[in-house]
Amino acid sequence: MGTPVPGALVSRGVHTFETVNVTLDVELDATTQMARIRLSGPNSGWYGVGFGAQSMADEPYVIIVDGTSGTYQERKLGKYSVGTSLSSSLDELVDYIHLDGYCQVELQRPLEGATLEHYTFDASVAHATLDVIAAFGESSGLAYHDAKEVGQLTLVRADVDAGSP
Numbered sequence: 001m002g003t004p005v006p007g008a009l010v011s012r013g014v015h016t017f018e019t020v021n022v023t024l025d026v027e028l029d030a031t032t033q034m035a036r037i038r039l040s041g042p043n044s045g046w047y048g049v050g051f052g053a054q055s056m057a058d059e060p061y062v063i064i065v066d067g068t069s070g071t072y073q074e075r076k077l078g079k080y081s082v083g084t085s086l087s088s089s090l091d092e093l094v095d096y097i098h099l100d101g102y103c104q105v106e107l108q109r110p111l112e113g114a115t116l117e118h119y120t121f122d123a124s125v126a127h128a129t130l131d132v133i134a135a136f137g138e139s140s141g142l143a144y145h146d147a148k149e150v151g152q153l154t155l156v157r158a159d160v161d162a163g164s165p
């Protein structure tokens with residue numbers, strides 16, 4: 001991680017994976033060294049988002065949400081497999097909500113990964129892109145997806161004093 005940019009303490013990006021019906025909203029705070037991650041996806045089955053990857057073969061750190069119960073888990077994906085379960089490093093900022101067919105969770109964790117398998121976020125970059133992937137499955141448990149998508153999150157400086165863009 002580099003030096004925080006003066007006056008640019010928060011980097012924020014929002015990306016919607018249109019075919020998966022999942023929205024990822026990330027805010028990286030260089031002062032508190034925390035990442036706020038808001039995820040929204042279908043309120044049945046499961047959905048998930050992986051960080052720093054353009055494919056499953058990259059074996060990314062993923063957050064998987066159960067759309068029915070709003071519970072979540074962290075994993076390291078395998079190449080075309082469910083991968084391994086990771087220790088929990090996320091805190092729930094607010095209770096999950098079901099709204100208009102979506103299940104939204106708002107989570108927080110330190111920028112630095114709890115282990116090497118947990119992705120480490122970099123808040124020092126005022127303008128940056130982050131490779132992300134997402135998937136959705138209709139099954140009640142995590143299994144092969146019904147939709148998947150590759151994307152990029154553009155992180156831009158958000159002036160905290162002026163409010164979020």
Ligand code: HEM
Nearest residue numbers: 048049050055056057080081082133134135143144148149
């Ligand atoms: C049991 C869990 C999973 C299995 C068995 C699985 C299997 C596969 C397979 C066989 C493919 C090759 C293309 C296709 O058949 O559609 C694929 C592609 C893909 N999967 Fe998964 N997947 C799983 C979980 C996930 C999760 C949790 C995510 C994201 C959070 C994800 C994201 C993707 C993406 C973005 C692709 C397209 C790029 C690529 O080929 O890597 N998958 N998956």
